[in-house]
Amino acid sequence: MHWSIRNITARLALAGPLPRLFLLAYIAMISGCGDATAPERNTVLDAWAHAGQELERSTLVDQVLRFNAAHRDLRVRLTLIPEGSYNAQVQAAAAAGELPDLLEFDGPFLYGYVWQGRLQPVDRLLTPHLLSDLIPSIIAQGTYHGRLWSVGAFDSGLGLYADRTRLARAGIPIPTPARPWTSLEFTEILDRLAADDPDGQVLDLKLNYAGEWYTYAFSPLIQSAGGDLVERNGSGRATGILNGPETVRAMTIVQDWIISGRVDPNIDDAAFITGRTALAMGGHWNWSQYREHLGRDLLLLPLPDFGRGPRTGQGSWSWAVTADSLNPEAASRFLSFLLRPEEVLAITRANGAVPATRSAVSRSRDYRPGGPLHIFVEQLETGAAIPRPRTPAYPVITAAFQKSFDRIRSGGDVQAALDRAARMIDLEIEDNQGYPLIGRGREEAMR
Structure with a gap:
């Protein structure tokens, strides 16, 4: 494949405005013209990544530059692609x-x-020591048909943010991962907070978000109730699971919160920071802004327990080696570099996400034991985090669930909405004969 300065610049333009120095560093790195004295490289690896927010992408470019400077026989050639079209x-x-x-x-x-x-698979490319350093959720996300196919430098965190002062004023005890609020207690807490609130809307569920947020945020509540999106250990079907009694019960409770007026629609994306709500479901990406506005009053809590213990979302961007790569061992050297503690900390400082390795967690001010965000690590390590359904049908699963959630939040019949979503998912799975690994995918898994 031929890369020119013109098409590199065009790709970057699609990614949005970039600082001039960033653009020049990127072009020099890719074209090899930035240093007339640079040694000739024996191997060139092409790597594609999403063009995330500015600090995250500039950090990745710096990491590639560091890797290239440290390896005389190997160079990574990076292409950033806009996230929306990636x-x-x-x-x-x-x-x-x-x-x-x-x-x-x-x-x-x-x-x-x-x-x-x-x-x-990358499990045969990475050292046992490195694999053992990864937090369990990274292994869970990247594993499919018994093999590890991807590893990430970070994971995500999901929890409940709270205003300490408002909880204290209402006489509400603070929950812990060992003693979370039950769903019944949480509903009663919403009513108590509403008694001292002008409009009674005391909870932000990020209803202004779109796309996969609904699956990511609300499937943990379903799983806490004993339900799920699909059957996990056999057919992978949704019927009887997504529309089963446990899931219906969980989504009926969420619907009651919304219909009873306890949830702020959050149209301006500022319900919590402006004090309109005392509670907000949110992820690691909300921490910095919330801390800036609430300071020491900010609490990070587990999600409510719907009966089987609190659950949480997990998963984020991760790296994989393509089957067409002629240099998988060289590619693994780059992956190993990105998973060094200092590199994991560099990217998680840029995006605020949960460090993917235990060695990086221990060195993180926010995520180490005793740190303000350690609850996210604790959830990812103790089994509270359940990976997305590991199936090629997942894009259809999340789209179907979003449609059902839209009907439920608007007051529609919960059972009927989930029945429709389950049928849509099962039809997709049937059309693809359950997604058995075939051809090259099966050969790779069997190696």
Whole structure:
């Protein structure tokens, strides 16, 4: 594949405005013209990543520069692709047989690429020591059909943010992971907080968000009740699970919160920071802004327990080696570099996410034991975090659930909404004969 300054610049332009120095550093790194004295490289690895927020992408570019400077025989050539069109561009390249050596994936799409035979396992490429350093949720997200296909430098955190002063004023005890609020207690707490609130809307569920947020945020409540999105250990079907009694009960409780007027629609995305709500469901990405506005009054709490213990979301972007790569061992050297503690900390300082390795967690001011965000690590390590359904059908699963949630939040019949979503998911799975690994995907898994 030929890369020119023109098409590199065009890709970066699609990613949005970038600082001039960032653009120049990127072009020099890719073209090899930035240093006339640079040693000739024996191996060049192409790596594609999503163009996230500015600090995150500039950190990744710095990491590539550091890796290239430290390896005389190897150079990584990085391409940043806009997040919104990332999967479409990767799929087009796969169809054309033009995938790079390394790809970054968001969780919803990983398993589809394994099924298509586009990736090769990384468990045979990384050292046992490195694999043992990864927090369990990273292994869980990247594992499919008994093999590890991807590893990430960070994971996500989901919890409940609270205003300490308002809880104290209402005489509400603070929960812990060992003693969380039950769903019944949580409903009563909303009513107590509403008694001292002008409009009674005391909870932010991020109803202004779109897309996968609904699956990510609300499937933990379903799983806490004993339900799920699909059957996990057999057919993978949704009927009887997504529309089963446990799921219906959990979503009926959430619907009651909304219909009874306890949830702020959060149209301006400022319900919690302006003090309109005392509680907000949110992720690690909310911490910095919330802390800036609430200071020491900010609390991070587990989600309510719907009967089977509190659960939480997990998963984020991770790296995989393509099946077409002629240099998988060299690619693993780059992955190992990104998983060094100092590099994990560099990227998580940029995006605020949970460090992917125990060694990095121990050195993180926010995530180490006793740190303000350690609850996210604790949840990811103790089994409270359940990975997305590991199936190529996941994009359909999350789309169907979002449609059902839209009906439920508007007061629609919960059972009927979930029945419709389950049928849509099962039809997708039937059309693809349950997604058995075939051809190259099966060969890679069997190695």
